[in-house]
Amino acid sequence: MITTLNYKLGAITNKKQRKAFSIMELIVYMVVVLFLIGVLFFGLPFLINQARVTTAKQEMDTLKTAVTAYQMLCTNPGESITAEDLKTGLTAEESLDGIAHENILPEDADLKDPWGGDYVIETSPDGSGSISTSNAVSIGGLDSEVVISW
Incomplete structure (x- = not known):
């Protein structure tokens, strides 16, 4: 009985004494928070x-589809x-089939790339071409342009 009473009193005093974090707990907590912030x-x-x-890349794929459709329909590709x-x-005069084709896009x-510049479309008579992002890419932190070719 006395042992139980001492045990209960010891538990009560331990709870009352421990009201704050130890310095090690604070240091570990700060290291974890700083790591997550980093x-x-x-x-x-x-x-x-x-x-x-x-x-x-997704927008350029859409533009590529539109450009190839335009080239197939155009009298001067x-x-x-x-x-x-x-x-x-x-x-109708520009179209091979003599029918007006409006709104290919x-x-x-929105014809701006994600960095705010214009997409650069280059085509050739044989049907090949490329689409690239503008110089705004370097402002966005990329070292080189995003380009798709066909």
């Missing part, structure tokens, strides 16, 4: 840029094609 600070910009690259040409489409299509 990962967030250095890793987040990389992840954002990778998301922009993925978005740019070797001419330079701009993103605005893809929005306005072809008149939707009118509300």
Whole structure:
């Protein structure tokens, strides 16, 4: 009985004495928090840029499809094609089949790359071409442009 009473009194006094963290617990806590802040600070910009690259590639695939459709329908496929040409489409005189093809790209299509610049479309008479991002990519932290070719 006395042992039980001493044990209970000891537990009560231990709870009353321990009201704060030890210095080691605080140091470990701060190290963990600083590590997480460092990962967030250095890793987040990389992840954002990778998301922009993925978005740019998806948009460029859509533009590639529109450019190849434009080239197949156009009487002069070797001419330079701009993103605005893809929005306005072809008149009946410009079209091989004599039918006007409007809105190869939707009118509300955003033709800016994820960094805010314009996509650069280059085509040749043989049907090949490339689409690349603008110089705004270097501002976004990428070392080189994103390019797709066909």
